[in-house]
Amino acid sequence: MVENRVSGEFGNNPVEMRDAFGATLVELGRQYPKMITLDADLHTSSKATMFKKAYPDRFVQVGIAEQNLFGISAGLALSGFMPFPSTFAVFATRRALDQIAISICFPNLNVKIPGSYVGLPTSRAGASHNCIEDIAVMRALPNMRVADPADGADLRAIMRAAAAVEGPVYFRIARMAMPPIFGADHKFEWGKGVLLREGRDVTLFGTGIMTTFCLRAADLLAGEGISAEVIHLGSIKPIDRELIAESAARTGCAVTAENATINGGFGAAVLEVLGEECPVPLQRIGVRDRWVDSGGIKELFTHHGMQPEDIAAAAKVAMCDKRRRSQ
Amino acid sequence: MVENRVSGEFGNNPVEMRDAFGATLVELGRQYPKMITLDADLHTSSKATMFKKAYPDRFVQVGIAEQNLFGISAGLALSGFMPFPSTFAVFATRRALDQIAISICFPNLNVKIPGSYVGLPTSRAGASHNCIEDIAVMRALPNMRVADPADGADLRAIMRAAAAVEGPVYFRIARMAMPPIFGADHKFEWGKGVLLREGRDVTLFGTGIMTTFCLRAADLLAGEGISAEVIHLGSIKPIDRELIAESAARTGCAVTAENATINGGFGAAVLEVLGEECPVPLQRIGVRDRWVDSGGIKELFTHHGMQPEDIAAAAKVAMCDKRRRSQ
Amino acid sequence: MHLSPEKLCELDEIAYQIRRLSLEMITFGKWGHIGGAFSMAEFLSVLYFQAMSVKPDAPQWEDRDRLVLSKAHGSPALYAVLALRGFYPIEQVYSYCELGGFEGHTDMARTPGLESSGGPLGMGLSVAVGMALAMRFNENARGRVFCILGDGESNEGNVWEAAMSAAHYHLDNLIAVIDYNKVMAKGFVWEEMAIEPFADKWRAFGWDVIEVDGHDIEALADTFHRARWVMPRGKPIVVIAHTVKGKGVEMAEFNYKWHTHAPDAQTADAMLRELARNCQRPEQGYSKLGAEEVKEEFYGGE
Amino acid sequence: MHLSPEKLCELDEIAYQIRRLSLEMITFGKWGHIGGAFSMAEFLSVLYFQAMSVKPDAPQWEDRDRLVLSKAHGSPALYAVLALRGFYPIEQVYSYCELGGFEGHTDMARTPGLESSGGPLGMGLSVAVGMALAMRFNENARGRVFCILGDGESNEGNVWEAAMSAAHYHLDNLIAVIDYNKVMAKGFVWEEMAIEPFADKWRAFGWDVIEVDGHDIEALADTFHRARWVMPRGKPIVVIAHTVKGKGVEMAEFNYKWHTHAPDAQTADAMLRELARNCQRPEQGYSKLGAEEVKEEFYGGE
Ligand SMILES: Cc1ncc(C[n+]2csc(CCOP(=O)(O)OP(=O)(O)O)c2C)c(N)n1
Ligand SMILES: Cc1ncc(C[n+]2csc(CCOP(=O)(O)OP(=O)(O)O)c2C)c(N)n1
Ligand SMILES: [Mg+2]
Numbered sequence A, B: 001m002v003e004n005r006v007s008g009e010f011g012n013n014p015v016e017m018r019d020a021f022g023a024t025l026v027e028l029g030r031q032y033p034k035m036i037t038l039d040a041d042l043h044t045s046s047k048a049t050m051f052k053k054a055y056p057d058r059f060v061q062v063g064i065a066e067q068n069l070f071g072i073s074a075g076l077a078l079s080g081f082m083p084f085p086s087t088f089a090v091f092a093t094r095r096a097l098d099q100i101a102i103s104i105c106f107p108n109l110n111v112k113i114p115g116s117y118v119g120l121p122t123s124r125a126g127a128s129h130n131c132i133e134d135i136a137v138m139r140a141l142p143n144m145r146v147a148d149p150a151d152g153a154d155l156r157a158i159m160r161a162a163a164a165v166e167g168p169v170y171f172r173i174a175r176m177a178m179p180p181i182f183g184a185d186h187k188f189e190w191g192k193g194v195l196l197r198e199g200r201d202v203t204l205f206g207t208g209i210m211t212t213f214c215l216r217a218a219d220l221l222a223g224e225g226i227s228a229e230v231i232h233l234g235s236i237k238p239i240d241r242e243l244i245a246e247s248a249a250r251t252g253c254a255v256t257a258e259n260a261t262i263n264g265g266f267g268a269a270v271l272e273v274l275g276e277e278c279p280v281p282l283q284r285i286g287v288r289d290r291w292v293d294s295g296g297i298k299e300l301f302t303h304h305g306m307q308p309e310d311i312a313a314a315a316k317v318a319m320c321d322k323r324r325r326s327q
Numbered sequence C, D: 001m002h003l004s005p006e007k008l009c010e011l012d013e014i015a016y017q018i019r020r021l022s023l024e025m026i027t028f029g030k031w032g033h034i035g036g037a038f039s040m041a042e043f044l045s046v047l048y049f050q051a052m053s054v055k056p057d058a059p060q061w062e063d064r065d066r067l068v069l070s071k072a073h074g075s076p077a078l079y080a081v082l083a084l085r086g087f088y089p090i091e092q093v094y095s096y097c098e099l100g101g102f103e104g105h106t107d108m109a110r111t112p113g114l115e116s117s118g119g120p121l122g123m124g125l126s127v128a129v130g131m132a133l134a135m136r137f138n139e140n141a142r143g144r145v146f147c148i149l150g151d152g153e154s155n156e157g158n159v160w161e162a163a164m165s166a167a168h169y170h171l172d173n174l175i176a177v178i179d180y181n182k183v184m185a186k187g188f189v190w191e192e193m194a195i196e197p198f199a200d201k202w203r204a205f206g207w208d209v210i211e212v213d214g215h216d217i218e219a220l221a222d223t224f225h226r227a228r229w230v231m232p233r234g235k236p237i238v239v240i241a242h243t244v245k246g247k248g249v250e251m252a253e254f255n256y257k258w259h260t261h262a263p264d265a266q267t268a269d270a271m272l273r274e275l276a277r278n279c280q281r282p283e284q285g286y287s288k289l290g291a292e293e294v295k296e297e298f299y300g301g302e
């Protein structure tokens, strides 16, 4: 179990995920001479700029043309390079899905796809820029690995793990500064979750930035005498079947929390495991099948029922279901 | 409960789904003067040709340009027309996902999207043409309705229901001739499933052409003294929460069967309901996260473990889980 | 096309107000794209106050002209001109980027007078082609569809699919307007993805091309008049409007750093005063100075 | 470029064999696209037996030329020429469309010598741009990337994104070949989506254009020689090969009905005999006549 570094209040030395992304791009660039970062006119937003500055010769600008971005990446990968085609998540998973699927994923090419600006926090851009369906979409592609980091250290570890494995990877980057959960020594393993906090009454499965919200929800629940287990599943595909089943068997009910639509994404991934291993009452926290509006970040999390309080409330519903079913 | 018209053997008066599609396009064209069918150079394959012949003035050819196909459809819908932009499912859901999502779905436009050549039967075209992720993808879009018909009558009913409701609809058309399950009087209701066969031991939830496979599996199971309930869920989104929960509560375990990937699609939709209403052991039948090869249709169904025998075997696993858990 | 001095004066004032309101919105809403709003001011003014047939009191009037803003991040300028044209009270534009208000990118459900919703670049011309086809189906010979695109946006393949089809269908009721401001989000167009020879591209795709100074109101009025009444001969028409990104405030001009960026209230105040000076207007600062609520931020996100 | 009579004869024979094998494969595999395979026969012959540097015994040889078949439904012709060139025994092509065999659309994992996988139209040129960029990164000055596209395929916006970027990067190591056979899947190009003036489009997108009779082997050899050695001057090159869809068998020529269709064994036999006659070869029918297994069908699906 990893020490939970989140104290009662959020916001202790938060790390902007995009900065972690840029810094890790640079770190990997040093390690992998065949790495190339590509951009579609968004590098100062995504912070791929940091790579551009460090390795101008290995930075490719394709303009506002996401289909081409991924096609070119396929061609580079076929020639032995390791491309990181960088754009906003919506423009990767929606605009270039066919290219990602058939030019990259089908031949299992070594392309690492960062999806920036996922979920709610996109700085008031509104529905078209709030990527909520990418987990569902990317999970549906054979060969594709999918990961959603909880904090800067996790993102860095995921990017290292992405580079270390052959084949396509999709990972998410929220436009948000997150308080650190993990230390600098944090390791990430494909298909492995992390038990952050032990509990007896309910399991909170978090992915991405929502794991921090789960920890906070566990605090809230603890205040009411409820013992919530918190598990972070940064690796969504492959997913940690053993850990999920084992925890659910122990607590008997669960909540999933994702910074994405609740249809077919992370919650579904957990449910798919539980259906085969250990069916328990499960409530999903995420965007409830609605387009996301412009608005303040906190406002949006409240509006969409994705605050720690909402997770805590969902936990109580799940526990209630468990009691009802065991009667 | 609907009378099960499938006798022991398959193949009684099978109806090619594409013919039902073309015929219903023509029927709807008569009823809706504002209906327009659009095509991206595939109409004789999809059988949208039948509409073209009947109403040449309301047929729009856009060439091999699927993004434009859906953008134009949005413009027509914004001008009061009801477009049916027709192409292969892969080229709708992968190539034009951004256009479908933001030009059509976000403003909730009245566009009806037929996805042809779904799942395994695509006549040896191979991975790039076998659409397995469309259920997961389309289900993730807010406002979108999703349906997968079991037979020709069901497809016709779904198309009528699609035209009758305002807003975007995605429906699937398998390249296959299916034995009729439903009569000509068959009605389809959004969010309503159909109980095809009552059973006590396990529920087989089918969608699309897999419902026929479920019926056959139930026959096989009956031969072993197992009483399987068969429910057809042609309406995947919205889905029939009551029927799913009620049946699962009665039988205590379930199998889902879909002509698509098992990641995030129909199986996940059923699991999402069960997690909140009635968690039971559940096995999913579908493409197990692999690209689909060229091959004979029957061969492919066998290769991917999607035959009635596989459904029956999965049912036994689910029943075994149920027994184990009740001990 | 001759414009009376009064009309010219009106159109110029509208252009000024479009810039003012855009900057006010972006400042108050704490988000948005100044550069690409400012570059559109003159042609939006001419379109909505001279070239296009619309009825603000009957926004669904069947025979109206349509405008699709394909570069949907230019929304503040469009929200401004629609307000000025009378589609809604001006004060409403300050709901920009508020939860439940006018959306960051265009959302028809929120703003009266919008003809489409957008956000991702490259998609609007297809929508406009659909509308132009619909006018043909409806035998509406007078109606026109206008579609505004960015220069960087023309990198998108979807634009060329739409362009090809517009020529194929001989849609001379379709007029594309390119805001050729030479700058995209992170640099100059010629640096990031060169598009020249740009007019040749459109011609080769079967369009009639008019190039115009996008800040010259008389030339714009003349151009749209020709495009609407003189030129229709079986081809769609593209107006390549040569503009300056951020036009009107020096530090934003031609500068990708003001592509997307919300100034703080003080900066906005100074920018608005400079804008007034540059436009020979009485100096006027940021109207919400001091009045703006402090918008909460979460985890330090901008 | 002068070709010796022997070389000319060889290339002509290869083209004939490409057509023969394609038809055999499609018939035996019970699926496939005859028209677009036949139209490519001559230029594939010239590419693989004259213009391109490849080593069948070292398919991963680093300095080889690359070929991306963007119109990936033309796979049978490519499988044929790769077999003839020695990448694998000819008999292997008969695994086409069998479970575990050569795939309907190109799948690198299944067929040696393929440089990419495909299926959806419009994507290959981007992949080729990536390869051409990679050659630049690797300072490989001799290497060339060839990319074959369909004429109907050029409706796809992705093609123009790629085209724009190839010019932007000055990729004169990239040679696109358009199989301009005037027919797409369901009709003539000019009917479904007109692409003319086609050469102008490429020129406006910054490419050098060569138009050539795509069935004239000498002209093709000369064209590819010029494209490779004479013309490189900072621009990508497109070879617009004017061809006849289905070329070689009358009933398939210029006929969209043979775009995708597998003939039965009898029809294939007759077609192959006609092909032989048209090519002044000894008559030779379908080699698997009678030998083909009956392929099962399911629920009446074709
Ligand atoms: C498909 C897509 N890719 C990327 C973006 C992000 N983006 C918003 S504006 C912009 C630059 C637009 O440049 P240009 O078209 O020249 O517009 P203008 O200069 O008029 O602002 C980019 C890349 C987007 N909205 N859509
Ligand atoms: C994106 C996409 N849309 C549609 C198809 C279906 N399709 C396969 S071949 C073809 C026609 C191709 O015409 P053309 O490019 O002219 O090729 P050729 O004439 O050389 O066969 C179509 C529409 C496809 N493979 N990919
Ligand atoms: Mg610009």
Ligand SMILES: [Mg+2]
Binding pocket: D150, D151, D152, D179, D180, D181, D182, D183, D184, D245
């Ligand atoms: Mg063709």
